[in-house]
Amino acid sequence: MSLITVKNLSVGYEGQAIEKDINFSVNKGDYLCILGENGSGKTTLMKTLLHLQKPIAGEILLQDGLRSDEIGYLPQQTVIQKDFPASVREIVRSGFLGRAGLRPFYGKEEKALAEENMERMGIKDLAQRSYRELSGGQQQRVLLARALCATHKLLVLDEPVTGLDPKATMEMYELIKKLNQEGVAIIMITHDVNVAVQYASHVLQVGTPSFFGTKESYLNSDLGKLFLLQRSKENTADAGKGGAHD
Amino acid sequence: MIDVLIVYFQMPLVQKALIVGVLIALCSSLLGVTLVLKRFSFIGDGLSHVAFGAMTIAAVLNLSNDMLLILPVTVLSAILLLHTGQNTKIKGDAAIAMISVGALAFGYLLMNLFSTSSNLSGDVCSTLFGSTSILTLTDAEVWLCIGLSVVVVLIFILFYHKIFAVTFDESFAKATGMKVEAYQLLIATVIAVIIVLAMNLVGSLLISALVIFPALSAMRMFGNFKAVTICSAVLSVCCAFLGIVISVLAGTPVGSTIVAVDVVAFLMAYAVGMIKGGSRR
Numbered sequence: 001m002s003l004i005t006v007k008n009l010s011v012g013y014e015g016q017a018i019e020k021d022i023n024f025s026v027n028k029g030d031y032l033c034i035l036g037e038n039g040s041g042k043t044t045l046m047k048t049l050l051h052l053q054k055p056i057a058g059e060i061l062l063q064d065g066l067r068s069d070e071i072g073y074l075p076q077q078t079v080i081q082k083d084f085p086a087s088v089r090e091i092v093r094s095g096f097l098g099r100a101g102l103r104p105f106y107g108k109e110e111k112a113l114a115e116e117n118m119e120r121m122g123i124k125d126l127a128q129r130s131y132r133e134l135s136g137g138q139q140q141r142v143l144l145a146r147a148l149c150a151t152h153k154l155l156v157l158d159e160p161v162t163g164l165d166p167k168a169t170m171e172m173y174e175l176i177k178k179l180n181q182e183g184v185a186i187i188m189i190t191h192d193v194n195v196a197v198q199y200a201s202h203v204l205q206v207g208t209p210s211f212f213g214t215k216e217s218y219l220n221s222d223l224g225k226l227f228l229l230q231r232s233k234e235n236t237a238d239a240g241k242g243g244a245h246d
Numbered sequence: 247m248i249d250v251l252i253v254y255f256q257m258p259l260v261q262k263a264l265i266v267g268v269l270i271a272l273c274s275s276l277l278g279v280t281l282v283l284k285r286f287s288f289i290g291d292g293l294s295h296v297a298f299g300a301m302t303i304a305a306v307l308n309l310s311n312d313m314l315l316i317l318p319v320t321v322l323s324a325i326l327l328l329h330t331g332q333n334t335k336i337k338g339d340a341a342i343a344m345i346s347v348g349a350l351a352f353g354y355l356l357m358n359l360f361s362t363s364s365n366l367s368g369d370v371c372s373t374l375f376g377s378t379s380i381l382t383l384t385d386a387e388v389w390l391c392i393g394l395s396v397v398v399v400l401i402f403i404l405f406y407h408k409i410f411a412v413t414f415d416e417s418f419a420k421a422t423g424m425k426v427e428a429y430q431l432l433i434a435t436v437i438a439v440i441i442v443l444a445m446n447l448v449g450s451l452l453i454s455a456l457v458i459f460p461a462l463s464a465m466r467m468f469g470n471f472k473a474v475t476i477c478s479a480v481l482s483v484c485c486a487f488l489g490i491v492i493s494v495l496a497g498t499p500v501g502s503t504i505v506a507v508d509v510v511a512f513l514m515a516y517a518v519g520m521i522k523g524g525s526r527r
Contacts, residue, residue: 047417050417050420050421051420051421052417052420052421067423068423069422069423071421071422072422073417073418073421073422075415075417075418075421078415080283080284080285080413080414081414081415084283084414085279085283085465085468085469085470085471085473085474086410086414086469086470086471087469087470087471087472090410090470090471090472091414093407094407094410094411094414094415094419095422097407097408097411097419097422097424098419098421098422098423098424099422099423100407100408104403104404104405104406104407105407106407128470129469130469130470131469132469133469143418146418147418150418150422151422156421
């Protein structure tokens with residue numbers, strides 16, 4: 001059974017739809033990549049999924065006992081966070097607050113789970129360190145650990161590798177893959193078709209033309225074929241360039 | 247000198263000034279960290295101008311207790327300013343500038359048109375830069391200040407983690423089910439209350455100093471939120487205490503003396519941060 005089903009959804013701002021008639025669903029264990037050009041409404045769609053803004057039309061159904069506060073979220077970093085004086089542990093624990101209600105302090109179980117999630121993300125030894133002193137990749141791990149404190153069912157990631165160097169980018173993708181294999185459903189926004197093709201189980205393309213389906217059917221679609229064609233051209237072009245220089 | 251101090255400390259009006267001064271400094275420093283980090287440093291300034299405007303209206307209307315007007319007006323403005331922070335046609339900083347200068351102008355205009363006092367510029371000066379009124383506090387005012395401070399501190403402790411989460415990452419907090427708007431409302435209200443309280447101490451123009459300097463100093467020296475919050479509270483209280491004592495001894499204006507001490511403390515914290523952090527930005 002699916003965790004989240006989106007039916008005829010239109011998203012946008014102030015009554016103006018940017019993107020209409022979006023349909024897709026995410027099952028337990030799925031890895032969905034949302035592809036699209038800049039300005040095609042990817043981020044708006046994500047904000048709507050997270051209830052940060054209201055849908056213009058259509059509906060988002062949460063199923064299989066998924067509550068709206070059980071969607072973990074890895075936002076893009078804000079300027080505020082870059083020099084925020086907070087320790088890694090403080091940030092990771094704050095993932096629990098959505099469900100804390102009016103209870104002012106963290107419980108024992110929550111504290112233990114926070115440690116566990118830091119362990120999972122390989123940042124246990126950084127627990128006391130200040131967030132602003134960490135590298136970009138480490139910061140993303142901290143935010144991922146926080147998201148895991150909020151949920152173990154569904155994570156929504158907004159361009160999680162923006163600003164990371166190639167090595168940190170690879171590590172980030174592998175980490176997300178590992179989480180997915182452990183049973184966490186992933187919805188990831190990316191503009192990198194290569195990544196979608198390599199990691200995702202499903203692809204949602206927003207904008208025109210749009211597409212939703214498994215990765216295999218994406219590769220067999222006109223869009224996918226176009227992409228494959230472009231990639232092989234790029235590869236030969238790169239190879240050609242490389243040859244000329246060397 | 248010690249003898250003089252002891253004599254002064256036995257005077258009830260100095261005791262009252264110290265109690266009120268220290269409490270206000272404590273409260274204003276607690277939320278200072280949040281305001282600085284949220285890039286809302288000027289909100290204190292803006293709100294205090296609003297409070298100034300409200301005060302003149304209260305004076306014109308001859309209200310016996312001007313708090314009844316100043317507090318709600320300031321709280322309302324705070325909510326408006328914090329709430330419309332993002333996604334509005336007029337951005338946060340512009341909105342603050344607009345409201346604050348507007349309120350200041352209207353305040354002065356009203357004072358000029360309807361003033362009953364013979365010493366107008368003196369009145370304006372003391373509302374803007376803090377008067378000696380901290381040394382003429384009535385018992386009722388002191389109790390009001392103590393009561394409100396206790397409430398502010400309690401709210402801060404009870405909602406400490408939530409305030410942290412909302413400050414650090416609003417969208418995450420909202421996405422995971424926190425009632426972000428409610429907490430922003432809470433923060434705005436508390437800020438407004440603190441600012442109205444602090445007007446007595448340092449005057450409208452200098453309040454932001456009381457809010458931001460301890461926070462900035464603490465942020466230079468510490469890297470986690472808890473340490474920054476505690477350090478900023480301690481620093482603020484010490485500076486206010488020292489400032490009041492100096493002003494009593496030297497006969498300087500209370501508000502500006504406290505702020506001057508805060509500035510010196512910031513410079514020292516900056517140096518400590520440089521030595522401690524070295525490479526840190």
